[in-house]
Amino acid sequence: MSTSNDPLVIFTPSGKRGNFPVGTPILTAARQLGVDLDSVCGGRGICSKCQVQPSYGEFSKHGVTVEDDALTEWNSVEERYKSKRGMIDGRRLGCQAAVQGDVVIDVPPESQVHKQVVRKRAEARDITMNPSTKLFYVEVQEPDMHDPSGDLERLVAALRKDWELPELEVDFSVLGYLQQALRKGEWKVTCAVHLGDDYVSPRIVHVWSGYYEGSIYGMAVDLGSTTIAAHLCDLQTGEVIASTGIMNPQIRFGEDLMSRVSYSMMNDNGAAEMTLAVRNGMNALFVQACAEAQIDPAEIMDAVFVCNPVMHHLFLGIDPFELGQAPFALATSDAVSTRAKNLDLKVHPAARVYLLPCIAGHVGADAAAVALSEAPDKSEDLVLVVDVGTNAEILLGNKDKVLACSSPTGPAFEGAQISSGQRAAPGAIERVEIDPVTKEPRFRVIGSDMWSDEIGFAESILSSGITGICGSGIIEMVAEMRIAGIVDGPGLIGSPEQTGTDRCFLDGRTHSYLVWDGTANGGPKITVTNRDIREIQMAKAALYSGARLLMDKFDVDVVDRIVLAGAFGAHISPKHATILGMIPDCDLDKVTSAGNAAGTGARIALLNVEARSDIEETVRKIHKIETAIEPRFQEHFVNASAIPNSVEKFPILESIVPLPDVNFNTGGDNDGGAGGGRRRRRRG
């Protein structure tokens, strides 16, 4: 019931309501009630961002009846806009339609300032639009000899008055063209204002003459040791308008992180060379993304980067020397917010960049981004988040506490240091099954939907051939070899006699298993060697030990769910990972893939500045565990090399598949096993 004689205005979906005098524009009513209704032009009927959908009829829930004439009539501004740009029937411009009687107004999602960017995964949280840089249209007072204030000062006054912005600075790059822009626009301009983190020092970063019809853009970048992947996003809608990636050009200085740190130690100018390489690569990537989206790189006003600590330092121009030795001191661990210019990025001259905070010397901004995307700190149940790459970053926690560590898995999971290993690309074996009776393999390769024993398979792979085994493929391969009794618990491949198949053959002092022989057609001979098994054993032992160490610290023996992050994580079969003993025991349906969670975290930070302070706060609260100084990590590692390391620790295995009780050690294990002294520390 209204306490006033003025008409009642009810906004949906917010439910906010209030009485307003006849003649109050809907936009004004929305602002006064704090309803989230967008506007760039400040109610001048130019931008059309304030479109609303009035409803007529009776609303029992709200106890009002809305007459047809509850709003002022459709006017010429609305007609002009509709005829020029089109508008859904029944919609009105909130700045034009004014209150005449009680009315119910729906604010459609696209008219909300804080639009939601819906993510595909059901368990993932949506992104609320709140970018660092926003557009504001203003009309500026003309200069007057009686009041000799500068053009800039009158622009700032208009922005502050119309938009209730705090004290504003101006980027130096604007000064040179400001006077022309104001005059060309006849004192009407659109400004891009970088509102800063928490509106601390907002700054005008660009001025367009008149109402600017275009948009402004941002880059969310996952800077990996091997690849750099970027999403180009519209900072007004949140839409990804281009996604692209390139190899990290630093690869020529070393495949893995430690070899890059070594390169910088061994070469006077090594770090600077790598900094130059990655920045050049970044610019090339930006050009590529902009070409795809048909925008100018100068329209990019913000960029967010996530990366491991070594990439972080090299990108910022810091020698990663200290990260190569204990105590692995970061030059800076907090989030870095600086000008894109400082990183030589060829984007808008006033563009900003933001790097998420690093969690520790081994657990970088990429892990922070995973934490932002997967939000273990907001989870009711205990979740283990594993980002599998050259290094595995591991998070374990719930809303009470989050632990983090990094584990040196090495590059085996990416197909590197595996005899027939290769990157995930067409031609790579990615799925494997081995018949436990015949020991014959069937497989699928990237680029084809068919299994190798299906009719038409050969034709389906003509363009790529069969070239090797990728990271997820090698995991399935080793797990299937174990199920088929080709590999024993300690990790030895059996002889032809022991396994009953000629696919096992003596290869040096140990045996190998032949997966595919393409030599007749000039192709490769794809085998799994015992050394490959050892590499996988070490990698999975490192991953498992890291997770297990965090569980010890949490004082739990099981986790409620496991999230596998990373592009690789997206392709791991939970069943095979469990058979291998890569991940702790967990119901298979509680093991999910988050895809490129680090990249998603970058996108969240790009589109919502509050998420930045949020993750900074979270990272401050995360307990960091340094595996290198934890004796229990070593202990877990030594005990974790068997496949699986212990059936008792994996009761879930019983429900998956029976594992044959074979032992191929005939007294002279020439390979020495994986759990012993050969453990190397790898990073990245």
Place this chain on the structure above:
Amino acid sequence: MSTSNDPLVIFTPSGKRGNFPVGTPILTAARQLGVDLDSVCGGRGICSKCQVQPSYGEFSKHGVTVEDDALTEWNSVEERYKSKRGMIDGRRLGCQAAVQGDVVIDVPPESQVHKQVVRKRAEARDITMNPSTKLFYVEVQEPDMHDPSGDLERLVAALRKDWELPELEVDFSVLGYLQQALRKGEWKVTCAVHLGDDYVSPRIVHVWSGYYEGSIYGMAVDLGSTTIAAHLCDLQTGEVIASTGIMNPQIRFGEDLMSRVSYSMMNDNGAAEMTLAVRNGMNALFVQACAEAQIDPAEIMDAVFVCNPVMHHLFLGIDPFELGQAPFALATSDAVSTRAKNLDLKVHPAARVYLLPCIAGHVGADAAAVALSEAPDKSEDLVLVVDVGTNAEILLGNKDKVLACSSPTGPAFEGAQISSGQRAAPGAIERVEIDPVTKEPRFRVIGSDMWSDEIGFAESILSSGITGICGSGIIEMVAEMRIAGIVDGPGLIGSPEQTGTDRCFLDGRTHSYLVWDGTANGGPKITVTNRDIREIQMAKAALYSGARLLMDKFDVDVVDRIVLAGAFGAHISPKHATILGMIPDCDLDKVTSAGNAAGTGARIALLNVEARSDIEETVRKIHKIETAIEPRFQEHFVNASAIPNSVEKFPILESIVPLPDVNFNTGGDNDGGAGGGRRRRRRG
């Protein structure tokens, strides 16, 4: 009387006192009482900035008797410092000497944080040291794998803890070398922190390993249309360690401001060319000053610039186009605080620059600097401050109100557009007397102490010769010609018959006066033409009219005192200026010279950041009068061309010298007079 049993500590000269437990270091006591006692090392006995002078004996004023053992004994830290660096006998280090009994401690001026930089002029206010950038020594916690914070974060924590600094940012340029600096200094470093304007966003701008023995420097620059003058100052002591100047390299684009604005209008890239020229000139000047002081330009961390609006815009890279036409809109009128990098200055990579605010489109940051130096807004009596250059900037006010305007005097006062005019340089006539009976001149030239009729004069000027008349010389010349009856009130030079001297000769359609004929020795013939008289008449009329307009606005007919600023102002003879009618009527002993007040204002703003907000506030309060739109300015101008324009308006003249009542107009004033339609608007 002490209310505590603890010893009483009294600091002089502040008089602050308190009781402190036995063993309290004097530095600690001083800090707790808010006594201004310096320290860079934070009480570690390294920097010696906290030297104090204890006094012993009886102090009837304070009612205490100080025993010889009122402080702890001279210790090894003090001994080491004294033997290495020397220290005045009787002095102690405040951080080492601790309280044992009642004591009186004198803080010598050089131990105060806010040292006073004493200015030579009695009426000028001293400068209190409070620079934007200060040094802080800290010991940083070493990295620890159990607490994986970054090196920067531990440095910031140490600075905040030891020095109670607010949230600190770091300049991007520091990140690259921070880790090395910390390790080389064994976790002891000295930081230069830019505290910002009012501590808004303090920022670490440099880090030195260990205790930094050196100082940091700043530049105070008066960027004039003709010359650029700079003082290189020590930001710790306030001392000027080098003063140097160069011609503004923009001169090749035009002598005066309007011709430079025209150059930018007529040439596509004109403004950019002039921007490049002045920035290159600035860098050359900085190199010159640093060479003189034997420091590295990279040690310059701050610079303050004062200049007129056209120079201001061109230096900032803004086309001055709008300043060339009504309404003379500035691109920005507020103070500009930005990075030196943005102006391509080759100084410290994180150095800041500050430009004082402009008062109006014709009244620039140079006038604001004069206001800062001469402080009319703090004056009890009504003061007229005139900065005489190509343009005259005029301030009139007292502590209640200040008015400002600019008057287009043109370059005549600088010797330009005068037939025998030249800049003030050796060989230029600067002082003149003309015998009223013989009409013979005697004069002095720059570079010699002798008058031209003294024996030995010819020898004293051998190296320069006599080359022309400088600005202050031409003023004396015209005034003396008027006193001697060679020029009449309206400004006509008499014929030989009318004046009774052959030095007056027909020169075209009017007469000229021969000052010096050096042709026999290959030198110049120096004359004053009637056109020269007209130029001076217009210049002085413009100056007088501006001052008079402000007096009208203030509703006064007399001012209490007049300050002549500018290098030229320093050489003007008040008597001759009054005879000429340049300045309003005022007791001659109330007319003083402030020297380069704009440059002094720049130095104040460099050494004291509070002075910056102070002048910004003052400028906001100054009432700006635009002479171009004030009908009364035109009126005053028309009436001000006579020499003097009206004896009634200058009662002071009667006490100076009688002016002959001559009139050389014989009915055909071919020159048309000065007060009419020939008035041009000039700028600069």
